[in-house]
Amino acid sequence: MNTYWLYLEPYTMVFSEKEKSLIYNTLSSEYLQIPNSGKAYSILQRILSSPDIYLLKIEEDELFEKEVIAFVKNLQSKFLGEYIACHMTTRKPVILYPKLKLLRSVKNMETMGKDILAYLQKIVIQITGKCTCQCSVCSYAYKQITVCNRLCDKELDLDILLQLITIIRNTSAKSIDIIGGNPFFYSSFEKMLEVIKLTPMLQFNIKCFSEHIITLTDCKVLSLLKNIPNIHLQIQYVGNVFIDYLQELQMRLENCGVRYGIEFLISSEEQYSQAIDICKALSFSQYEMIVLLNEKNMDFAKQMYWDEEDILSLNSSKKDIYRRQSINTFDFGKIIVLANGDVYSNMNFDSLGNIYKEDISAILLKELEEGKSWFRVRNNIPCNDCVYQWFCPSPSNYEIVAGRLNFCSIK
Numbered sequence: 001m002n003t004y005w006l007y008l009e010p011y012t013m014v015f016s017e018k019e020k021s022l023i024y025n026t027l028s029s030e031y032l033q034i035p036n037s038g039k040a041y042s043i044l045q046r047i048l049s050s051p052d053i054y055l056l057k058i059e060e061d062e063l064f065e066k067e068v069i070a071f072v073k074n075l076q077s078k079f080l081g082e083y084i085a086c087h088m089t090t091r092k093p094v095i096l097y098p099k100l101k102l103l104r105s106v107k108n109m110e111t112m113g114k115d116i117l118a119y120l121q122k123i124v125i126q127i128t129g130k131c132t133c134q135c136s137v138c139s140y141a142y143k144q145i146t147v148c149n150r151l152c153d154k155e156l157d158l159d160i161l162l163q164l165i166t167i168i169r170n171t172s173a174k175s176i177d178i179i180g181g182n183p184f185f186y187s188s189f190e191k192m193l194e195v196i197k198l199t200p201m202l203q204f205n206i207k208c209f210s211e212h213i214i215t216l217t218d219c220k221v222l223s224l225l226k227n228i229p230n231i232h233l234q235i236q237y238v239g240n241v242f243i244d245y246l247q248e249l250q251m252r253l254e255n256c257g258v259r260y261g262i263e264f265l266i267s268s269e270e271q272y273s274q275a276i277d278i279c280k281a282l283s284f285s286q287y288e289m290i291v292l293l294n295e296k297n298m299d300f301a302k303q304m305y306w307d308e309e310d311i312l313s314l315n316s317s318k319k320d321i322y323r324r325q326s327i328n329t330f331d332f333g334k335i336i337v338l339a340n341g342d343v344y345s346n347m348n349f350d351s352l353g354n355i356y357k358e359d360i361s362a363i364l365l366k367e368l369e370e371g372k373s374w375f376r377v378r379n380n381i382p383c384n385d386c387v388y389q390w391f392c393p394s395p396s397n398y399e400i401v402a403g404r405l406n407f408c409s410i411k
């Protein structure tokens with residue numbers, strides 16, 4: 001009787017939960033789901049049981065059993081696996097399966113620690129915490145998105161700002177987000193612009209609220225921005241959307257010739273529709289909708305929940321899956337420096353240290369060693385028993401704020 005090698009392709013990944021298994025082609029994103037019972041599952045288990053390789057030696061009569069060959073044909077049709085008669089090959093085929101090398105192992109931490117600044121990717125710097133607005137979102141928006149806040153009423157020392165920019169210039173980071181308070185209240189604002197002008201390799205996104213622009217008594221400061229190509233003004237608009245207000249905002253910005261985009265921080269479907277209609281009416285080309293959750297709009301949050309189709313339509317590659325297994329893709333490499341010098345990797349967790357007192361590398365090392373943010377992955381209930389554990393986006397701030405560990409309609 002003939003014997004065969006039955007194998008999975010090296011780019012195939014297998015994920016199992018209590019009741020089903022997902023066999024996934026990381027090149028084409030095709031997949032097969034099977035229940036964790038029956039002959040197909042037992043064959044899959046036997047393929048997976050060889051250490052390091054995806055291979056099973058199988059007798060002809062078992063391979064051609066109705067249920068087994070139907071499973072194998074499914075694997076073939078999605079290029080997930082194949083079989084070959086043993087006499088057709090002189091050696092046992094070696095089909096190594098994809099394996100993640102854990103980034104947060106002690107050895108890697110030592111290596112990472114030496115060159116930790118190289119991991120900096122996203123930097124948010126609050127230049128001042130001063131602001132005279134009284135927004136209701138001030139007490140919670142900063143826990144969800146990059147936005148101004150009044151957590152301290154200090155100003156960042158200009159020398160510290162310069163030091164930070166010099167450090168960041170030598171990392172892989174391409175841009176810096178500048179926030180307030182009201183950034184236009186920063187007493188060294190013009191000096192900061194001079195420094196930005198001399199740092200063309202970095203993009204500076206100055207984020208402010210629309211109210212900061214509308215209440216400017218003198219628009220001279222906006223005109224200063226227009227001659228600096230590496231500055232982009234990102235205006236955040238919160239609450240119900242009014243066309244007259246936005247028209248005034250648009251006029252001010254366009255009269256000064258400044259490059260800008262608008263982020264609408266929306267909390268309801270109504271605000272979403274208003275914003276879309278007004279952007280069309282005013283021909284805004286650069287705008288984004290960002291959801292802001294609060295205690296009253298958790299029903300609106302449900303619209304953000306994803307389902308199986310959404311997850312699988314992400315077409316995750318092997319690299320995407322590995323990244324989600326090892327780091328939080330939203331937070332990894334990110335720091336927020338407040339105007340009082342406190343440094344955070346995520347505003348929902350404790351400060352890692354203070355830039356006035358400690359070296360930035362030492363502060364970042366704390367995130368590597370004991371931080372909760374950069375390596376926050378889906379390894380908790382209910383995600384740790386779900387086949388989509390590494391297909392779903394990394395846990396976001398919305399999940400922390402909503403007190404849910406999953407933003408899906410699956411579990």
Ligand code: SF4
Nearest residue numbers: 131133135138148149
């Ligand atoms: S504009 Fe920003 S800093 Fe000022 S009150 Fe509103 S949210 Fe807070």
Ligand code: SF4
Nearest residue numbers: 383386389392406408
């Ligand atoms: S969020 Fe968690 S429970 Fe929901 S599909 Fe993703 S991994 Fe599964």
